[in-house]
Amino acid sequence: xxxxxKEKLVFLSVPKTGTTAIEAAxxxxxxxxxxxPPELKHAPVYRYNRFFRPMFEKACNETSMETLAVMREPxxxxxxxxxxxxxxxxxxxxxxxKNLSFDEFVDAxxxxxxPPFANVGSQAKFLEPRPNGTKxxxxxxxxxxxxLVRFLEDRLKTQITFDRTNESPAMPLTxxxxxxxxxxxxxxxxxxxxxxxx
Numbered sequence: 001x002x003x004x005x006k007e008k009l010v011f012l013s014v015p016k017t018g019t020t021a022i023e024a025a026x027x028x029x030x031x032x033x034x035x036x037p038p039e040l041k042h043a044p045v046y047r048y049n050r051f052f053r054p055m056f057e058k059a060c061n062e063t064s065m066e067t068l069a070v071m072r073e074p075x076x077x078x079x080x081x082x083x084x085x086x087x088x089x090x091x092x093x094x095x096x097x098k099n100l101s102f103d104e105f106v107d108a109x110x111x112x113x114x115p116p117f118a119n120v121g122s123q124a125k126f127l128e129p130r131p132n133g134t135k136x137x138x139x140x141x142x143x144x145x146x147x148l149v150r151f152l153e154d155r156l157k158t159q160i161t162f163d164r165t166n167e168s169p170a171m172p173l174t175x176x177x178x179x180x181x182x183x184x185x186x187x188x189x190x191x192x193x194x195x196x197x198x
Contacts, residue, residue, distance in 0.1 A: 001043055001052075003032035007155050010052070010067050013042050014126050016080040017070040017142045021162040029156055044126040049134040067135070068151075071123050071197065072142035074190040075180070078106055079173045081120045086171075102173045110179075110186040124189040141197050 002011040002023060011026075013019035019042075027033045034040050043052065048067065056062045072080070082097050082105045090096040094116040097105050108118035129135035140148040149160050175183075184191055 001032075001034040001041060001048075002026055002030040003034075003052075004029065004156060005031035008062070008065050009155055010048065010065055012045065012048060012067055012069040012126075012136065014069050014071060014123055015042050015121065016077050016084070017072045017123075018145075018162065019070070021164060022070075025160055025162050026152070026156070029158060042126075045128055045134060045136060046130060049130045049132065053134060066137040068138040068140075069127060069136045070140050070142050070148060071127065071194055073194055074123065074187065075106075075175060075183070076142075077123060077190075078109060078120070078183075082106075082173065083171060085117060103176050103179045106175060106183055107179050110182050122187070122190065124187075124193050127193065139197060141194070 001013055004010070011022065011030075013023070023033065023035065027035075034043070039047075045067070053065070056065050079102065082100075082102055085095055085097040091098060097117050100108075100117070105118055108115050109120070111118070127136050127139065138151060140151070145162065149162070153160050
């Protein structure tokens with residue numbers, strides 16, 4: 001999470017959406033950089049609403065902070081998690097996808113009781129508005145980096161270049177039509193939210 005106090009902007013870091021690159025490029029401009037622990041670095045809207053928004057309002061008398069986040073196409077997002085969890089440092093753990101196909105990983109993700117290797121959260125849940133009206137004010141598609149850069153350069157009055165960091169190893173990913181149909185049916189909120197972004 002990055003807080004740009006003068007610009008009244010909070011960047012919420014959705015995992016697997018290039019957040020490490022964004023933080024590397026902009027942390028020097030931020031008033032607050034929350035990089036650890038992961039539960040706070042990747043604080044979703046509900047956690048921001050519960051802890052950070054009240055702090056800004058009560059301790060700092062600031063009620064006009066806006067939020068920004070990035071969402072990735074849902075299958076691509078799962079592909080990034082799958083590739084990340086194939087890395088050697090997870091070998092032998094119940095979170096490793098080393099001996100699984102992408103189909104097996106995505107199929108496990110669609111279950112109600114997800115095994116640890118497929119328990120990677122939900123972008124729609126991360127970004128879900130709260131009953132009190134707290135929501136993401138500016139939501140960009142990961143695949144439309146130019147729009148994100150234009151917004152940030154205009155808001156922060158600085159030129160921005162994102163370097164590729166923390167990338168998962170490249171590999172071909174094949175998802176069968178049967179598993180994709182199941183994913184789209186069981187996780188329809190992910191696709192509906194992504195498709196709503198212009």
